[in-house]
Amino acid sequence: MDLAAAHRLRAAEDRLRPRAVACHAAGPVGWRVAISFGNFVEVDCLGLQQNLQESALTFYLQLLRNRQIGCRQLPFLFHPFMHVESGPLAQSKNMFNPAPQAAPLRIEPAPKDTLGCMSSHLQRDQGLCANGVGIHRKTMALPHLHHVETEPSARGVLLGISMRDGHSRRIVAGRHASCHDFDRGSIYIRGFSERYRADIQRPFDFVLLEISQASLERAIEEKPGKRIGSLAHVAGARDEVLLNLAEALTPALENPACASMLFVEQLSVAMTSYLVETYGGAASSAPRTNRILSRSHEARAKEMLRSKFDGSISITEIADACGLSRSYFIHAFRETTGCTPHQWLIAQRLEHARALLMNPGTSLADIAAACGFADQSHFSRVFSQHSGVPPGIWRRRMRVEN
Structure with missing residues (x-):
């Protein structure tokens, strides 16, 4: 590239946003990219890597359009021997009018999720x-x-x-x-x-x-x-x-179908409260003592938990019914009962499941549904974690002992 062309390219990069970016398959030389910066200069990039993924090319061209990288960076991003030319628009219109046999590639913005990730x-x-x-x-x-x-x-x-x-x-x-x-x-x-x-x-x-x-x-x-x-x-x-x-x-997150929303909300409340306490910029308050639920609040919370064996009730609903903050309710419930609301509910579901297992005519699938588990596999996994054996083996042992 001669000195005059380099100056024109620098002026285009520094002052203008690219108005057009065209990309065409160029056979064995790989990709051919032409960038228009207005009425006086264009850049033609030849000899891009043939094995360059289309998604990567799309990404770099988006960076170029948004001026997050400059044209001078393209050779280093794609190929060390890429040839870059520039010139007046009147002398280089063929850059945006490739031969008919060169099929144009339409570059669309790569889809992104709600957090900006590709x-x-x-x-x-x-x-x-x-x-x-x-x-x-x-x-x-x-x-x-x-x-x-x-x-x-x-x-x-x-x-x-x-x-x-x-x-x-x-x-x-x-x-x-x-x-x-x-x-x-x-x-x-x-x-x-x-x-x-x-x-x-x-x-x-x-x-x-x-x-x-x-x-x-x-x-x-x-x-x-x-x-x-x-x-x-x-x-x-x-x-x-x-x-x-x-x-x-x-x-x-790995298995949302088997996830207890009560457990997920319990953790999200704990994390949000911790964030506010630790990164809120205010001095930490003195630790609260004697956070015990009253008998009426304890009875109401347990009744509400039992009413939704599948864990579809939320911490917010129970805390509001007791007139307490969510974080206070979680801590007070644990200090009162010795376990978190989710742990207490799991224990109640397993207790009910053991009672049903004593009836030999009730299938494991029916017990799983009656106790609020997602399916028989979910029931067997949770039961084994807490009892040490699968429910079928536990049932047979109970028959022998009785």
Whole structure:
């Protein structure tokens, strides 16, 4: 490229947004890309790698359109011997008018999920929702260059918990950029109210909580002591408490059909309350003592739990019926009964199942349905975890003993 052409290319990059990007298959030389910057300069890129995936090409051209990379970076991204030419529009109109035999490739924006991740790059994309909190697990195992971007919205706050080592990302905020490393247990907290942009070059595995504004406001209202305004923005900090809670959520994400919504909401409430307490910027309040449910509250909570053996009742419903905050109710129930609401409900379901197992005419499938389990397999798995043997063997042992 001569000096004059280089100056024209630099001026086009610095002052103008690309107005058109055309891409055509070029036979054995790979891809042919032409970029128009207006009325005075175009760039023709020849000899792109033939084995370049179409999804990767689409991604880089999107970066180019959005001025997140410049034309001068294209040779290094695609091929070290790529030939780049530029010239006046009148002299290079053939760039956007290829020979008839060159079939044009239409470049469409790659589909992205609600969190700005390119869907085609995700090896794992799991999700649940629990009363205003969206819970996801997203994994990218291959080292794609990945760009994440979300526009400002009123969606609340996003918490990310890294489930593996070796991830890093470059976060762009306005004109400033910062790089952050994430190992297993590292977290980030960001609000949806601001535009978010990040360049990701290494594989990742995150459990993510999308906490709605209403859920966040409720957690703030329920926190004793001084009211906080918002959560701190965090990137790369390690938090063992959130890692342990995220690990407890992974079985439910792996098998949503067998997940107890009572259990999922219980964990999401605990994580949201912990976020407000730890990253809310207010001094921690003195620990509460004697958090015991009154007899009437205990009886009401147990009655409501028994009425929904399948766990479809929510912590919010029970706490509201008792006139208590959700986090206070969970702690008080545990101190009163010695177990969490979900653990207590599981114990009640298994007790009812053992009573039904004493009737030899009742099938395991019918017992599973009567006790609120998703299916016989789910019932057998939970029963074995708590009793040490599958329900069929337990039933035969009881017959022998009796």
